[in-house]
Amino acid sequence: MSKFLSENLINMKPYKPGEQPRSNEQWIKLNTNESPFPPSANVEKLIRSYDAEKLRLYPDPSCDSLITKLSEEFDVDKCQVMLGNGSDEILAFSFMGLCNNGVAFSDLSYGFYPVFSDVFNKKAKIVELNQSFEIDINDYEGLKQTIVIANPNAPTGLELSQKDIVKLLENDKERLVIIDEAYVDFGAESSVKLVKKYDNLLVIGTFSKSRNLAGARIGYAIANEEIISDLNAIKFSFNPYNLNRLSIDIGTTAMNDKEYFESCIKQIKLNREYLTKKLKDFGFEVLESKANFIFVKNSNIIGKEYYKRLKEKGILVRYFDLPRTKEYVRITIGNIKECDALLKMTKEVLSEV
Numbered sequence: 001m002s003k004f005l006s007e008n009l010i011n012m013k014p015y016k017p018g019e020q021p022r023s024n025e026q027w028i029k030l031n032t033n034e035s036p037f038p039p040s041a042n043v044e045k046l047i048r049s050y051d052a053e054k055l056r057l058y059p060d061p062s063c064d065s066l067i068t069k070l071s072e073e074f075d076v077d078k079c080q081v082m083l084g085n086g087s088d089e090i091l092a093f094s095f096m097g098l099c100n101n102g103v104a105f106s107d108l109s110y111g112f113y114p115v116f117s118d119v120f121n122k123k124a125k126i127v128e129l130n131q132s133f134e135i136d137i138n139d140y141e142g143l144k145q146t147i148v149i150a151n152p153n154a155p156t157g158l159e160l161s162q163k164d165i166v167k168l169l170e171n172d173k174e175r176l177v178i179i180d181e182a183y184v185d186f187g188a189e190s191s192v193k194l195v196k197k198y199d200n201l202l203v204i205g206t207f208s209k210s211r212n213l214a215g216a217r218i219g220y221a222i223a224n225e226e227i228i229s230d231l232n233a234i235k236f237s238f239n240p241y242n243l244n245r246l247s248i249d250i251g252t253t254a255m256n257d258k259e260y261f262e263s264c265i266k267q268i269k270l271n272r273e274y275l276t277k278k279l280k281d282f283g284f285e286v287l288e289s290k291a292n293f294i295f296v297k298n299s300n301i302i303g304k305e306y307y308k309r310l311k312e313k314g315i316l317v318r319y320f321d322l323p324r325t326k327e328y329v330r331i332t333i334g335n336i337k338e339c340d341a342l343l344k345m346t347k348e349v350l351s352e353v
């Protein structure tokens with residue numbers, strides 16, 4: 001630590017991303033929920049023929065081309081959409097500026113929520129998931145804090161019903177509910193349609209998982225006009241050109257290839273079913289996932305050991321060293337070859353314990 005670090009940041013606990021090995025290392029990488037599939041061929045074409053000269057100029061700070069696409073896709077007004085450098089940035093803006101009464105989120109959810117609440121000095125109310133790792137919305141009754149829910153949740157993959165989300169929204173219209181839909185495209189229902197009716201709802205999405213573009217850093221927010229205008233004010237007070245020129249074009253181009261997007265999702269869902277069934281045959285317990293990962297445990301081996309042994313065999317999965325999750329690992333759904341490799345190595349690991 002240097003002597004220059006601000007006093008209020010001395011105790012910060014930065015987010016620890018899953019391992020990102022160098023690209024020259026041969027890992028089967030099932031640890032950070034990226035897509036196993038490349039971006040749309042149109043994106044590749046765009047990059048190959050990209051006029052580098054354009055990078056001389058700042059990007060469009062309003063990101064109009066991509067916002068137009070998203071507003072068409074989600075059937076909302078352009079003034080109801082804003083973009084972030086990954087959805088992490090939008091979450092950061094929201095924690096920074098939309099959490100007057102603090103923030104409430106689950107004990108098991110996206111690891112960035114506690115980090116943001118810390119760094120932006122927002123008091124966090126941690127609400128425990130029930131025994132089955134589900135959100136019980138009764139636990140949020142009467143809370144005044146901004147509620148942040150990943151739906152489907154990570155690392156469990158479990159979905160919260162729209163009925164429950166409506167109850168949360170109705171319960172207190174002065175309270176903001178943020179639904180982080182990073183994984184929604186893999187089979188859960190989106191809350192975007194509720195934005196028309198509820199001005200206390202902010203939905204956040206990303207191109208990182210279902211749109212095969214984690215490296216392009218594109219996230220979006222959808223809400224009523226006032227919330228979006230607040231988020232834009234924060235963005236323009238922080239980094240007006242938060243999306244780079246290439247990423248705006250890449251996102252717009254990717255959105256035009258809906259057919260490819262849908263075929264990737266379909267394949268992930270098939271592979272998820274396949275992997276779930278096979279792991280259950282091996283004696284695993286697998287939570288019912290609506291995401292591109294599964295959260296699994298096997299009574300013969302604790303999570304940390306399973307993680308470690310898979311790593312020795314060249315496969316990276318994610319282990320969370322917390323009391324409630326120590327029996328589990330989270331496995332990203334890969335392509336079929338990766339799923340088969342995981343199954344093969346898992347069989348070996350189980351025969352060794």
Ligand SMILES: *Cc1c(COP(=O)(O)O)cnc(C)c1O
Pocket residue numbers: 085086087088089110150154180182205206207208214217218219
């Ligand atoms: C991956 C993830 C994000 C962040 O995605 P980026 O758009 O890549 O920043 C946000 N929320 C959850 C729950 C995630 O798993």
